[in-house]
Amino acid sequence: MAKVVVVTSGKGGVGKTTSTAALGAALAQIGQHVVIIDFDVGLRNLDLVMGAERRVVYDFINVTQGVAKLTQALIRDKRLDKLALLPASQTRDKDALTEDGVLGVITALRKMFDWVICDSPAGIERGATLAMRFADEAIIVTNPEVSSVRDSDRIIGILDAKTIRAERGERVKKHLLITRYDQARAARGEMLTIDDVLEILSTPLLGIVPESQEVLRASNLGSPVTLNNPDSGPARAYYDAARRLMGEDIEMTVPTDKQGFLGKLFGRRAA
């Protein structure tokens, strides 16, 4: 039976979609069957980050409304045969997604995959609450910055109150994923440190993704950073995070981009 994981944050622009794509690909690369779902109705982007934007025929809402079969709407990744994507609808009707519709799709996907990863939209509106509604586990993506930390705290409160698990008296297992971390700036007292964020949010740490040019380069190319440059700092951080999700005990580090001697001399090649 699959695990349903929501990738959430409250605040926008902190790296939910990047993290969904990177973790989904990392899990598929280590042999897991993974489906990633875009819950951002009206503003879908996971398809673009995955490089599948030209292959979208049917979407999530087409499936919940019976216009398309689930298997027709799922887009198999061309690079990883164990990875699939369910794109969001571009409709402007925010109420098109219903709780029953989401439950039906997630129940079916649970039988087909090992991991169902839900990419939540920003905010705390319908799309965000539906993305977390059926989750077994939650990844809270946080930047070491005041507004992001505050919103994460809010989202943690909602995860503990408004999910099916919470209503049954069970717990959604929560993981904190700190992204855009700059160790040098934190050391200089210019950025909240990992310990600061952990102390404030008191949630177990899943990984530390360093600030890196590789993230933008990967999204420019429509490829998860774990596939596009597996040796880069963010890719290694996401691989470690994926293994921790699998239950492995891996030492926590802040992987950095390695730059060779020639790279330093001539600068980075253009993507």
Add this chain to the structure above:
Amino acid sequence: MNLFNLFKRRSSAPVARDRLQILLAHERTNRGPSDLLYILREEILATVGRHVEIDPDRVTVQMDRGDKVSILEVDIEIPNITRATSGGSRKRRVASAAHRTA
């Protein structure tokens, strides 16, 4: 002094951490309808409103959330009934409530 400041830039991260800790301590206790200050405000206004007609435009509610103590200030303007003929109104502080949180 200026020269000194040039070389010693103050760290901003500890400020961020402290601000967040104070803010979140409040937001966590004040989540939902259990917000004591919110309840006080509503009940004070309702109580006064039972006896005097309150003009909503002439009510100021201020909240000052501190580290250890929060202050709720409710200023309600009520028509001065005894001197109603003079048409004046007097501003009265009806209630101040301090809410100790720590």
